[in-house]
Amino acid sequence: MRKVELLAPAGDLERLKIAFTYGADAVYIGGEIFGMRSAAKNFTKEDMQEGVNFAHEREKQVFVTVNIIPRNAELEQLQKYLIELEEIGVDAVIVSDPGVFTIVKQTIPNMEIHISTQASTTNSGAANFWYNQGAKRVVMARELSFKEIKELRDNTPADMDIEAFVHGAMCMSYSGKCVISNYTTGRDANRGACAQSCRWKYTLVKEETPGNYEPVIEGIDASFFFNSKDLCMIKYIPEIFESGITSLKIEGRMKTAYYVATTVRAYRMAIDEYYKDPDNWKFNPIWLEELKKGSHRDYSTGFFFDRPDSNAHNYKSASYIRNYDFVGIVKGHEEETGLVIVEQRNRMFVNDKIEIIGPFKETMHATILEMYNEEGEPIKSAPHARQVVKMKLDIEVGKDYILRKPIASITTV
Structure with a gap:
């Protein structure tokens, strides 16, 4: 049977080691520059080297995010950083910007490149474009259904990896392209500094007549109308395999070591049970209960089955559930x-x-x-x-x- 990869987030060296110890096949991490999570601890060069060594000793892999949308001045230090990543021995870089992609190909031509979800790949034409440019993997836009992913898989080269988020926080904006944080706080979401302004409490009204305001959404308290529920696909392991997804990605580079351990452990159990007997795989409620013992929001299935409706948002609170x-x-x-x-x-x-x-x-x-x-x-x-x-x-x-x-x-x- 085709093996799928369980890909975990790691915000620092401890979480990297925990992810591998609890069953991840690979992790994605950020260095101190060019990543989309500037508020995470992230990895120094020394920690990254130790992490890569730890992974390779266990025949695991480490991918590094280089997926911000950079300004001209930042490109000057990009080449030096890429050479450092190659010397450290990372297994792939994750990029979203065509300019960064080009510089990677020119500077470290043998490095494996993964196309970030920030690139909004939603069709086989775009996926084939990146593959023909030299990308080994394309991370799906989060707005795709199983049906759409399967169609993309059927119309792309078999040796191109397809990665998709299966668990974690969802962004209310299309493929994460959001400017609310920049507008409200001056922190640029597309440069790794998102303030999560979508989780704040708002009042949404429309002016019916001058000075007369009425709620836009009737019948519910919609104070948190931007607030997406978390994604959780642990009930749908067979559908994931059948769609052609080759890497199951967990969101959460800013989450704790406990979150990493709990989430990786649950998905590892579900995937391993599927390998044992695919035709008779049954969802075990214990796996979901384990996930719920970590900090989380209410769960949804995102776009995998259909476009989300009002049930995909939590309008009453942006707080995490922590039991x-x-x-x-x-x-x-x-x-x-x-x-x-x-x-x-x-x-x-x-x-x-x-x-x-x-x-x-x-x-x-x-x-x-x-x-x-x-x-x-x-x-x-x-x-x-x-x-x-x-x-x-x-x-x-x-x-x-x-x-x-x-x-x-x-x-x-």
Whole structure:
């Protein structure tokens, strides 16, 4: 069976390693320049080198975003940056601008090029154009249905990869081409600095007569009328395979290591189950429940089945749904005592009932029986950010396992 790629976001080196540990086949990252997520930590040259080495040791791949729409002055430093990427050994660059594409071909002609979703590829003619220019992969515009992707697949070379977003935040603007952020804050969405102005609260009215304003959308509170629901396609793995998509992309380079682990783990389980018996694959509700234990908005299927209607937006709130706290990540074990060494991410207490997830493992339940600080002194809680603690659990866990616990009420970002 044709293998599909599970492609994960990585905003920094920790998230890159977590993505691969939990089952990603490749990650996409941004350097300190030319990427579309300037607010993410992103990768220094040294971190990028370490990340690429980590990936290649595991026969995985790293793709680097070079997908902003640059100004003339920025092109002067582009060639030097591209040469650095080639020296580091990245596997591909992701571009959207034809000028950047041309410079990549001239500067590092052997580098694999992927065409970003920002290029709005919606038809086989455009996909074939990029392929004939030398692109290996085209990332579909998010506005395509399964039917349209299948038609594109049937009319493009078989060795051209087709990548599509299957999970994560959706932009209300066509292929991300938005100027609202630039207008409202001076932060350019097409240069990596989007303020997500579409998530803000607005009042949408029309002037019926001078000074007389009426709601445009009747019957609902539409204060967040730009606010798209998140995309989630984990129920539709067979349709993804049948459409000809070769890379399943998860959105979220600014999301946490917990989000990366949770999302990659769920899709890895769903894909692997499909490989076992495609004809009898059944959606397991546990996979969706796992996704919902990460920070998310309400889910939709985007454009995959039809053009979204009003149900694809959440008009009442732009807040994330968060039912679980990521409380810690296992860093190893203390040799003398066997205690688990954990780096804290949210407050936790002795006697807490927690859940633990690990790569390619079922969700486990545990109790924190004892906890000690780095000096070995007993403590009742771990309240300090990134505090390293040693603890005794009632189950065995491995490195990079993640500790989480339910929270009493839904909170927002």
